[in-house]
Amino acid sequence: MRRGTLPLLLGIGIVSAVITAAVAYLIPWLPSPASREAGRIVFVYWFAEWISIVVFAAVCAVLGTAIIKFRVKPDDLSDGPPIHGHTTLEVVWTAIPFVLVTAITIVSAIVLAKNGDAGPNPLKIKVTGQQFAWEFTYPNGKTYTTLHLPVDQKVQLAITSKDVIHSFWVPQMMQKQDAVPGQINTLVITPDKLGVYPVICTELCGLGHALMRSEAIVTNTAQYASWYKTGGAPPATGVSTTGGSTAGGADAGLSIFNANGCAACHTLAAAKATGAVGPSLDELKAEAARAGEPLDAFIKDSIVDPDKYVEKTYQPNVMPATYKDTLSSDQLDQLVQYLATSSKDAN
Numbered sequence: 618m619r620r621g622t623l624p625l626l627l628g629i630g631i632v633s634a635v636i637t638a639a640v641a642y643l644i645p646w647l648p649s650p651a652s653r654e655a656g657r658i659v660f661v662y663w664f665a666e667w668i669s670i671v672v673f674a675a676v677c678a679v680l681g682t683a684i685i686k687f688r689v690k691p692d693d694l695s696d697g698p699p700i701h702g703h704t705t706l707e708v709v710w711t712a713i714p715f716v717l718v719t720a721i722t723i724v725s726a727i728v729l730a731k732n733g734d735a736g737p738n739p740l741k742i743k744v745t746g747q748q749f750a751w752e753f754t755y756p757n758g759k760t761y762t763t764l765h766l767p768v769d770q771k772v773q774l775a776i777t778s779k780d781v782i783h784s785f786w787v788p789q790m791m792q793k794q795d796a797v798p799g800q801i802n803t804l805v806i807t808p809d810k811l812g813v814y815p816v817i818c819t820e821l822c823g824l825g826h827a828l829m830r831s832e833a834i835v836t837n838t839a840q841y842a843s844w845y846k847t848g849g850a851p852p853a854t855g856v857s858t859t860g861g862s863t864a865g866g867a868d869a870g871l872s873i874f875n876a877n878g879c880a881a882c883h884t885l886a887a888a889k890a891t892g893a894v895g896p897s898l899d900e901l902k903a904e905a906a907r908a909g910e911p912l913d914a915f916i917k918d919s920i921v922d923p924d925k926y927v928e929k930t931y932q933p934n935v936m937p938a939t940y941k942d943t944l945s946s947d948q949l950d951q952l953v954q955y956l957a958t959s960s961k962d963a964n
């Protein structure tokens with residue numbers, strides 16, 4: 618070995634390792650985990666990250682040293698020495714990556730198995746995606762538009778969709794699971810940090826996709842229990858229960874409006890909705906007059922058969938045509954009444 622080669626190798630290696638480790642640690646690449654599953658995923662991430670940092674530093678050290686120490690002199694036109702392989706070196710550079718990759722595989726497999734294990738007694742919640750809203754149905758049969766979770770309890774989500782493929786994601790809980798019509802996919806989460814986290818649809822599912830969001834509210838066991846017992850009185854955020862045949866009046870209409878993703882595309886002052894994909898529902902009276910129909914009939918037709926009358930400057934085939942199947946006739950009536958009254962108030 619030429620003089621000074623070893624210190625140079627070590628020097629470049631250490632400097633590269635420090636720089637990459639700083640980039641990895643000082644920039645917050647990942648949200649801080651809010652579930653045990655996410656904690657394990659972060660562990661796998663750093664396990665692979667450290668291996669990568671060491672390998673990267675080793676490559677930089679060898680490359681840098683070769684460039685600095687073994688550069689040909691400008692007028693040296695001679696051939697290098699003939700080399701015929703190096704068995705030890707080849708065994709080493711095959712064995713080390715083999716061990717590292719196998720280690721990552723084993724750690725990932727263990728975490729995957731643990732993260733998929735719902736345990737003997739998980740809280741089971743049904744999650745339903747539809748254009749463009751989420752619904753969460755609890756063991757007592759009640760359905761909400763936000764996901765309430767008790768801290769430190771294993772939860773098994775059974776995820777499905779009413780129309781196209783969506784995907785359930787809470788960034789701080791890191792796992793994603795597709796919501797596929799006709800199929801139930803499960804996801805286990807064990808929230809371990811109190812807080813309110815976004816629920817995001819992470820599968821492009823149509824025009825309202827970017828607005829297909831909800832909230833996961835993680836509370837302590839006592840708060841959760843009282844929320845669950847009182848039938849989930851509407852939280853301060855203004856989101857309320859849906860689907861219950863006990864509910865009635867404007868509240869029920871508003872809930873149906875929110876639970877069915879109408880707000881993603883329509884503006885409606887009464888619901889604090891500001892969607893701009895479809896016409897403003899504050900102007901329904903004028904729109905019904907233009908279509909030449911009585912208000913209630915116009916609203917009902919527009920929901921059941923959106924392309925029957927298409928407002929000028931808007932496109933057909935944008936509003937989902939599935940509401941006639943997904944809304945019960947009670948819900949449809951409540952929704953029509955709600956829209957008819959809200960738009961009258963607005964005028």
Ligand SMILES: [Cu+2]
Pocket residue numbers: 746747748749782783784818819820821822826829
């Ligand atoms: Cu979606």
